[in-house]
Amino acid sequence: MERDRRVPGRRGSSRARGRTWLALLPVLVLAACGGGGVDDDDGAASGASPTTAAEGSTQDGATEEDPSEGAAAEGEPIKIGMPTTLSGSIALFGEANRDGAQLAVDELNDAGGVLGRPVELIVQDDQAKPEVAAQLARDMIIADEVSVLLGGVSSAAALAVTEVSEERKIPFIVHTSNTEALTVEQFQPYVVSVVPNTGMEARAQGVDLADSEFTRWATIAPNYEFGQRQTGTFVETLQRENPAIEIVEQQFPELGESDFQPFITSLLSADPEAVYSPLFAGDLITFTQQAANLGLFDEVYFTALYETDALQELGDQYDLDGVRAYSRCPFTVDTEQMSAFVETYDERFGEIPSDWACMAYDAVKLWAAVVEEAGDLDADLFTETVEGFEFTSLRGETTIRAIDHQASVPSYIGALELDEDLGFYVYGDLQAVPAEDIWLSEEEITELRGG
Amino acid sequence: MDAQAFLLQLLTGLSRAAILFIVAAGLSLVFGALRIVNVAHGSFFMVGAFVAATIMRSVEGLAGLLLAIVAAAAVVAALATFVEVAVLRRLYASEHLLQLLGTFAFVLVFADLVQFFWGAQPRRVVQPEPVGGSVAFGGIIFPKYSLFLIGVALLLALVLWALMTRTSLGRDIRAAVSDPEMLRMVGVDVSLLFTVVFALGGALAAIGGVLVAPQSTARLGMDIDIIVESFAVVIIGGLGSLVGTAIGALLVGLTFTFGIYFYPEAALGIVFVVLIAVLMWRPHGLYGVPER
Numbered sequence: 001m002e003r004d005r006r007v008p009g010r011r012g013s014s015r016a017r018g019r020t021w022l023a024l025l026p027v028l029v030l031a032a033c034g035g036g037g038v039d040d041d042d043g044a045a046s047g048a049s050p051t052t053a054a055e056g057s058t059q060d061g062a063t064e065e066d067p068s069e070g071a072a073a074e075g076e077p078i079k080i081g082m083p084t085t086l087s088g089s090i091a092l093f094g095e096a097n098r099d100g101a102q103l104a105v106d107e108l109n110d111a112g113g114v115l116g117r118p119v120e121l122i123v124q125d126d127q128a129k130p131e132v133a134a135q136l137a138r139d140m141i142i143a144d145e146v147s148v149l150l151g152g153v154s155s156a157a158a159l160a161v162t163e164v165s166e167e168r169k170i171p172f173i174v175h176t177s178n179t180e181a182l183t184v185e186q187f188q189p190y191v192v193s194v195v196p197n198t199g200m201e202a203r204a205q206g207v208d209l210a211d212s213e214f215t216r217w218a219t220i221a222p223n224y225e226f227g228q229r230q231t232g233t234f235v236e237t238l239q240r241e242n243p244a245i246e247i248v249e250q251q252f253p254e255l256g257e258s259d260f261q262p263f264i265t266s267l268l269s270a271d272p273e274a275v276y277s278p279l280f281a282g283d284l285i286t287f288t289q290q291a292a293n294l295g296l297f298d299e300v301y302f303t304a305l306y307e308t309d310a311l312q313e314l315g316d317q318y319d320l321d322g323v324r325a326y327s328r329c330p331f332t333v334d335t336e337q338m339s340a341f342v343e344t345y346d347e348r349f350g351e352i353p354s355d356w357a358c359m360a361y362d363a364v365k366l367w368a369a370v371v372e373e374a375g376d377l378d379a380d381l382f383t384e385t386v387e388g389f390e391f392t393s394l395r396g397e398t399t400i401r402a403i404d405h406q407a408s409v410p411s412y413i414g415a416l417e418l419d420e421d422l423g424f425y426v427y428g429d430l431q432a433v434p435a436e437d438i439w440l441s442e443e444e445i446t447e448l449r450g451g
Numbered sequence: 452m453d454a455q456a457f458l459l460q461l462l463t464g465l466s467r468a469a470i471l472f473i474v475a476a477g478l479s480l481v482f483g484a485l486r487i488v489n490v491a492h493g494s495f496f497m498v499g500a501f502v503a504a505t506i507m508r509s510v511e512g513l514a515g516l517l518l519a520i521v522a523a524a525a526v527v528a529a530l531a532t533f534v535e536v537a538v539l540r541r542l543y544a545s546e547h548l549l550q551l552l553g554t555f556a557f558v559l560v561f562a563d564l565v566q567f568f569w570g571a572q573p574r575r576v577v578q579p580e581p582v583g584g585s586v587a588f589g590g591i592i593f594p595k596y597s598l599f600l601i602g603v604a605l606l607l608a609l610v611l612w613a614l615m616t617r618t619s620l621g622r623d624i625r626a627a628v629s630d631p632e633m634l635r636m637v638g639v640d641v642s643l644l645f646t647v648v649f650a651l652g653g654a655l656a657a658i659g660g661v662l663v664a665p666q667s668t669a670r671l672g673m674d675i676d677i678i679v680e681s682f683a684v685v686i687i688g689g690l691g692s693l694v695g696t697a698i699g700a701l702l703v704g705l706t707f708t709f710g711i712y713f714y715p716e717a718a719l720g721i722v723f724v725v726l727i728a729v730l731m732w733r734p735h736g737l738y739g740v741p742e743r
Contacts, residue, residue, distance in 0.1 A: 087562060089672025091571035251715050256676045258667035259470070261463040261597065262708035266715065269456035282573035286667040289575070293585045293594035313575050313668075 073113025077120040078377065080105065080364065081140030083133045083161060084152030084176075086125035089256050089282055092309060093153040093356045097176055098123045099349055100357030101150060103341075104364035114368045115375070121364075122146065126157050133157035137164040147377045148173065148367050150360065155179035155198075155226050165190045169379040171386075173367055175359035178328075179225055180233075183404035184440065184448050189383045192400060194362045194393065196328055196411040198230045199440060204411035204433040205276065205303065205326060206237025214301055216248050218272035220263055220287075222279060223252035230278040248272050253283075260287045264294050274301040284310045292318040306416065308354045311424050320416045320425050327412045329358035329395060330427055338394045362393045366400075366407070395432075403442050408435040452712065455590045460708045466597035468704025469604030470663055474677055475684040475696050476611060477655030483628040483691025484648045487539060488547070490554040493678035494561035495531060495653040499523040499660025500669035501565055504574035507665070513579045516661070523661045524654040531653030535646045543645075558674060566671055573670035583665075596666055603662060607655075611693055624648055628691050629740075683722060687729045689739020698737055 082101060085094035098121075105121045108114055122144055126133035133152060140146045141164070149165055151158045151174035158177035165172035166188035173192045174182055180199035182191060196204070217238065221227035231250070238245050249270035251263045264287075267275060275296070279287050284304060291297060303324035308331055314320070331342050331352050341361060345353040353361075366389075371377060374385040387402035398407045414427030440448070452460075478492045502523040507515040534557055542550045577583070582599040585592050615621035623644055626634045635641045659677075660669075667673075684703050688695025706725050710718035735741055 086571075087566060087671070088675075089573075089670055091566060091671055092573070095571050249715075251711065254676075254719065256672050258663060258673060258676060259463075259467050261466065261594075262460060262711045263715075265456070265459035265463050265708075266712045269453075269459065269712070282668050282670040282672075285573055285575055289578075290594070290666065293592075293596070295585065295592035298592075309572065313573060315575075317577065 073109055073116060073118035075117045077118040078114055079140075079144050079146040080119060080121045080148050080150060080367070081137065081144060081146035082121065082123045082150040082152065082360075083126040083136035083140070083157070084123060084150075085128045085154060085157075086123070087127055090128060090153050092281065093176060093354075094125070096309075096354045096356035097150075097152065097360040100345070100353060100360035101364050103345060103348060103357075104361045104368075108364070108368050114371055115377070119368070126152050126154070128152075128154040128157060130154070130156045130160035134160040134164050137161045138168070141168050141170055146170065148382075150363050150367075151175055151177050153177055153356070155182075156224075158182055159186055162186060162188060162191050171367065171379055171382045173363040175363040176356050179229060180440075181229075183406045184445055187404055187449065190379055192366070192386055192405040192407070194366055194398075194407045194409060195359050196409050196435070196438075197406065198226060199233050200406075200435060200438040201326065201328070201411050202230045202233035202278075203237045203438040204413060206234050206241060207438065208413050208431075208433065209274070209276075209303065209324070210238050210241030210245070212274070212301070214274040215242075215245050216271065216273045217245055218249040218251075218267050218270055218275045218300075219247065220251040220253065220260075220267060220275065220277045220279065222255040222283060224255055227252065227255075227278055231276070234276055234278075255283065257283065258286060260290050261294065264291050264296055268294065268296060268299065272300055274303070277302070277304040280305045280307060281310060285313050288314055288318060288320070297323065306425070307356075308352055311416075311426065312352070315424050316418055321418065323416045323425075325414055325416050325425075325427055327355055327414070327427060329355040329362070329409075330412050330414075330430065331358070332427055332430060333395055333412070333432075335394065335396050337392060337396075341394050358394050362395070362407075366391050366393070398435075401439075403445055404440075406435070406439060408439075410434050411438060456712065458589055459591050459593070460712050461705070462593055462597065462601075464705040464708035465701075466600045466704075467708060468700040469600040470659055471680060471684050471704055472604050472697055472700035473607055473662065474656055474659035475681040475688075475700055476607075476693060477652035477659075478681050479685040479688065479691055479693070479696045480624070480655070481649055481652035482685065484624055484631075485539070485543070485645050487543070487550050487554070489649075489652070490551060490678060491534070491557035491561060492652065492656050492681065493674035493676075494558050494565075495527045495656035496660040496663075496677050497565060497669070497671075497674040498527055498530065498561065499657030500576075500664040500673060501569050501574065501660075502526055502657070503661040503664040504569070504576050504669040507576050507579075511577075511579070513581060516579045516665070519661045519664075520658055523657040527657035528650040528654045531650045532646055534653075535649040539649065540642070540645070562671065562674060569669075571671060573668040574664075575668050576664040578665040594666075600662060600666070607658075608693075608697055615693060620647070680722075683726050686736055687726055689733075689736025691740065692736070692738035695736055695738030 084097045085091055102121055105119050108119050113119055122140060124136045126136055137149055149161060149170055149172040153176050155177040158174050162172055162182055171190045175194050178195040178197045180197040183193050183197060219231045221231040235247055249267050251266060253260060253263050306325035307327055342353060369391055370382055370386050370389055374381045386400050389400045391398055395409055398409055400407050410432035412430055412432055414430040416425040417428035419426045474496055481489050503519040506519040506522055510518055538553055542553050578596050582595045585594050623639055627644060631641050684699040685696055687702055688699030703722055706722050707718055710721040
């Protein structure tokens with residue numbers, strides 16, 4: 001595939017923008033005095049206006065493209081609601097969610113819409129808080145009359161939104177948050193998942209690594225639902241596959257920790273042969289630099305969720321050669337759809353799409369395909385249609401399993417190698433562990449749901 | 452625990468304490484003189500880190516780091532001056548809750564501004580050459596940058612101590628801590644003094660942010676993360692006391708790192724147990740004075 005895209009320094013004008021600081025001081029005054037922050041507890045939530053990029057860019061896209069491909073969409077727009085995280089430490093993921101979904105929506109509109117109607121995406125900031133996400137979902141359903149909800153970044157938020165989806169009978173497609181509870185214990189008929197869940201991901205790693213020669217393992221994971229669940233499943237799988245494996249140390253730093261050094265030194269002192277970590281994003285970048293300087297990568301075999309964003313930011317300064325990386329939707333997947341997507345995304349946003357953009361794009365496209373097949377927006381009809389539905393995702397052919405509405409997407413694993421042209425590490429020898437090998441069996445699911 | 456493990460935890464603890472001290476010193480200084488708990492102190496820290504990310508991408512080496520320190524301190528001092536003059540000044544007579552909300556409003560405003568100017572991508576800052584990479588000694592490999600941080604914190608502690616005890620500004624600040632009314636009566640412009648102290652506190656946070664950036668990243672959310680531990684430090688040390696802050700930082704840093712080693716499940720909890728124990732023994736912190 002083509003690889004000559006400009007990546008580093010894409011926000012290069014930050015210095016110029018820095019100078020506007022002072023010019024913008026009056027804005028600050030207004031914000032401070034006007035908002036007051038006193039009487040409005042969810043100031044930030046209600047202040048985040050129905051974003052956004054949505055409407056403006058829809059029009060750009062629609063007018064610039066040649067409309068001859070499909071009949072122009074007419075009538076009231078069908079609305080898609082997406083509460084995701086646009087502020088705080090994981091805002092990067094939410095922005096990618098928004099951009100990926102918007103690209104899919106624009107493509108749908110250019111091709112004549114869905115059921116002949118235009119599609120509109122509404123994105124709002126859930127601040128990674130479950131209660132805010134649930135409230136946004138309710139508002140989107142009641143005030144904006146959205147026909148489908150898309151998930152966001154945080155698993156806790158997704159668990160809150162899935163309740164709203166069930167209560168209001170509105171389909172809910174998760175694409176980034178991936179706790180297995182969504183499709184197992186907390187499953188409800190209107191939820192669909194296009195992301196490999198925590199269980200699949202961790203089992204893929206466990207299966208992949210159990211055969212390795214390493215028997216002394218340690219783990220380090222962010223201390224919340226996702227990190228604990230993923231680590232638990234990984235360890236379970238590893239030890240089931242190879243009972244000789246011993247876990248010598250487990251660390252759970254807080255999400256957003258800026259100093260992993262004491263954790264890393266504790267790991268090193270326990271003398272493991274290999275370390276597993278579901279750290280991600282900013283945390284993983286910080287961890288990687290500190291671990292490199294403490295010699296961790298020289299001493300142990302390391303494996304973690306190095307998604308595209310983290311790899312780009314890390315660049316080529318540290319030697320990560322051979323570090324085992326896993327990814328949910330890497331831009332290097334070899335499908336026609338992915339190549340086209342990467343190209344369009346790069347043209348539009350000037351960057352390589354991350355896993356989070358890729359999966360949000362798939363979520364929108366899946367929803368549209370199901371609705372077209374069903375011929376109606378009815379939620380129960382959606383559920384009926386989606387079970388066993390076959391769909392061409394960016395990651396290739398996938399089927400939605402009836403029992404848990406989990407897409408049969410693989411989990412990707414590769415060994416990092418430096419791509420000289422891109423200037424950062426990418427997944428070498430990328431393997432796709434098929435969903436069938438790593439998802440829970442129907443019996444296991446029934447049992448976990450309490451029979 | 453063998454000698455190498457002990458040395459590793461000790462040194463990581465000291466480097467953690469170094470950053471905590473630099474950030475918490477500003478927080479404590481502001482509280483001591485202005486009696487305002489500035490929640491937006493973490494925001495100044497974050498702005499400092501992002502300024503460093505911008506400058507150190509174009510100016511390499513120690514020169515870049517020095518330039519970043521000067522620039523971040525200046526930018527944040529200006530922002531802090533604005534915050535103090537435009538808003539805080541009107542809140543000194545108000546109840547604590549209103550002050551807290553006032554500074555909290557700035558946490559939200561600054562977080563949005565930082566995201567607006569710099570975007571949501573965490574920014575990695577390359578460690579300047581002479582203090583980047585690692586050094587091997589005593590059977591361990593240790594990052595040079597962490598050793599550098601410990602040195603910088605010691606230097607800053609010395610500078611602050613000299614400022615407080617050897618200059619007229621320091622004398623005024625100390626007087627303001629104990630009795631601002633009296634200070635006003637002897638003809639000192641207390642209003643100006645408060646602005647200067649607030650700007651100085653902000654600059655310290657910004658310097659902390661610059662120093663942290665090459666070790667971790669400049670990223671959204673770091674404002675909130677630092678503020679919790681910094682509060683623990685100043686509360687243990689006693690709000691307003693420089694020596695107390697230094698001891699608080701060491702106590703929190705070392706308790707945490709050794710806690711991680713021995714009781715990984717409860718390390719942060721242990722820090723707060725220490726906090727509670729100190730408060731039971733000395734309700735105003737180790738070196739604190741009762742509120743006037």
